[in-house]
Amino acid sequence: MEYHLAQINIAKMLAPIDSPVMTEFVANLDSINALAEGSPGFVWRLKDEANNATSIKVYDDDFIIVNMSVWENADALHQFVYQSHHVEIFKQRRQWFEKMSDMYMALWYIPQNYTPTATDGVERLNYLRNNGDTPLAFSFKNQFTVDELNTYSLSNSIS
Numbered sequence: 001m002e003y004h005l006a007q008i009n010i011a012k013m014l015a016p017i018d019s020p021v022m023t024e025f026v027a028n029l030d031s032i033n034a035l036a037e038g039s040p041g042f043v044w045r046l047k048d049e050a051n052n053a054t055s056i057k058v059y060d061d062d063f064i065i066v067n068m069s070v071w072e073n074a075d076a077l078h079q080f081v082y083q084s085h086h087v088e089i090f091k092q093r094r095q096w097f098e099k100m101s102d103m104y105m106a107l108w109y110i111p112q113n114y115t116p117t118a119t120d121g122v123e124r125l126n127y128l129r130n131n132g133d134t135p136l137a138f139s140f141k142n143q144f145t146v147d148e149l150n151t152y153s154l155s156n157s158i159s
Contacts, residue, residue: 013063
């Protein structure tokens with residue numbers, strides 16, 4: 001079976017999405033999303049009717065927004081996040097978002113033809129927060145391979 005890499009990241013806004021504080025962030029959404037979609041290795045991203053995910057609620061906090069995407073592999077995602085124009089926006093995140101004390105990003109493997117749900121992403125993020133990096137959910141700092149996922153103990157599965 002072939003796999004892709006899914007990712008979720010959340011952020012807590014400093015103010016409502018339609019406030020002046022968030023204006024520059026919102027103004028960059030379309031171009032950053034287009035950059036992602038045009039990047040080598042991009043497969044899919046979570047989006048709503050406005051072509052972004054800012055209205056999709058995954059927690060009971062209206063200030064938490066979600067971003068999810070699927071990539072062919074970790075290298076493609078890393079290239080987009082840290083070696084494209086995205087990094088310039090990423091460096092400015094403290095203008096719009098609180099510093100989160102909990103893990104806010106998780107990576108995991110999915111079968112190539114599976115489209116993850118927001119619920120899948122929240123489950124993986126919670127798993128990572130509770131268990132640390134494992135082949136079921138991990139960070140850029142402690143990546144695992146598909147082979148490691150396939151040999152990982154079934155008793156450690158998410159449920």
